[in-house]
Amino acid sequence: MGVLVAPAVAVHAGAGRWQLDPETEERLRKLIRDALEAGMEASRSGSALDMVVEAVKVMEDSGLVNAGLGSTVDLSGSVSMDAGVMYSGTGRAGAVAYVRYPRNPVLLARYVLESTDHVLLVGEAADRLAERLGLSRHPGPAERVRRAYEEAMRRARAGEVPQRFYARSLELWLRLFGPGDTVGAVAVDSGGELAAATSTGGVFLKMPGRVGDSPIVGAGFYASKCAAASATGIGEFIAIFGLSRRIVEAACASGDPVASARRLVEEFTRLFGSGTAGVLVIDGEGRAHGEYNTQAMPWGYSAGGVVRVLGI
Numbered sequence: 001m002g003v004l005v006a007p008a009v010a011v012h013a014g015a016g017r018w019q020l021d022p023e024t025e026e027r028l029r030k031l032i033r034d035a036l037e038a039g040m041e042a043s044r045s046g047s048a049l050d051m052v053v054e055a056v057k058v059m060e061d062s063g064l065v066n067a068g069l070g071s072t073v074d075l076s077g078s079v080s081m082d083a084g085v086m087y088s089g090t091g092r093a094g095a096v097a098y099v100r101y102p103r104n105p106v107l108l109a110r111y112v113l114e115s116t117d118h119v120l121l122v123g124e125a126a127d128r129l130a131e132r133l134g135l136s137r138h139p140g141p142a143e144r145v146r147r148a149y150e151e152a153m154r155r156a157r158a159g160e161v162p163q164r165f166y167a168r169s170l171e172l173w174l175r176l177f178g179p180g181d182t183v184g185a186v187a188v189d190s191g192g193e194l195a196a197a198t199s200t201g202g203v204f205l206k207m208p209g210r211v212g213d214s215p216i217v218g219a220g221f222y223a224s225k226c227a228a229a230s231a232t233g234i235g236e237f238i239a240i241f242g243l244s245r246r247i248v249e250a251a252c253a254s255g256d257p258v259a260s261a262r263r264l265v266e267e268f269t270r271l272f273g274s275g276t277a278g279v280l281v282i283d284g285e286g287r288a289h290g291e292y293n294t295q296a297m298p299w300g301y302s303a304g305g306v307v308r309v310l311g312i
């Protein structure tokens, strides 16, 4: 590292079923392209950390995916969000969990990384910090999320779905939606440093207080000097497995991010079943790959003037 390389960025919009009407699919493709463009734009004057934060911020602001404005709700109908970032340039990570105040949890996670001695801040205290920092305030659940919640509650009251949560809500959620549409980005900058960022509203109908993998270093995100990864899927399984760190370490050891992601997602699937996870990985040469055991995981990459959208 330390030599000049071409910057590259990749983003994902979450592993899941993604049954999309043509109009929403077009919006999603555009969102991925916009996020990639924001990442590449940031690379002109900034680092891999700037690249992943700007890319994720675009997705948080879209309202289309399960992060920031589009965040899903828990059993009580409330939004609570998790996000994490890591940057090989400083070897530091920053994350926030169970936050409700910031519209862009990724910005608060970045603040933790750059301006505190800590890795993870949670709940009300983290929200107060966001307010003090003057970050924009989250307006509460988006209309489409509110409608999904009301529909799930209507069906629960009609006895159509199990009422005993959380294990069953997970079952219900998988049946109705598949894993959610958490967002993430990984990047390498022109100095050869890498970064990863992940942001999510968590899983639909989670127990209030639940935190997933997304703000856990090594689970939902990880970046080293030779690879970076962002994970999506059932957070409980991803945290137990340590998905992002294991893929980064395997990619660094083998020099092959694609084969490493495939092998580890296969192992993950043997343990937890299919329809459970996806991961986006990039190495120091800008080779990016999205691997998932769900029906889809929209992702894209941009490097050297080439922009591609895949996984839909």
Ligand code: ASP
Pocket: 014, 015, 066, 179, 180, 181, 182, 200, 201, 202, 203, 211, 212, 213, 214, 231, 232, 233, 234, 235, 236, 238
């Ligand atoms: N991993 C996220 C969580 O469990 C959800 C997702 O990726 O859709 O909170």
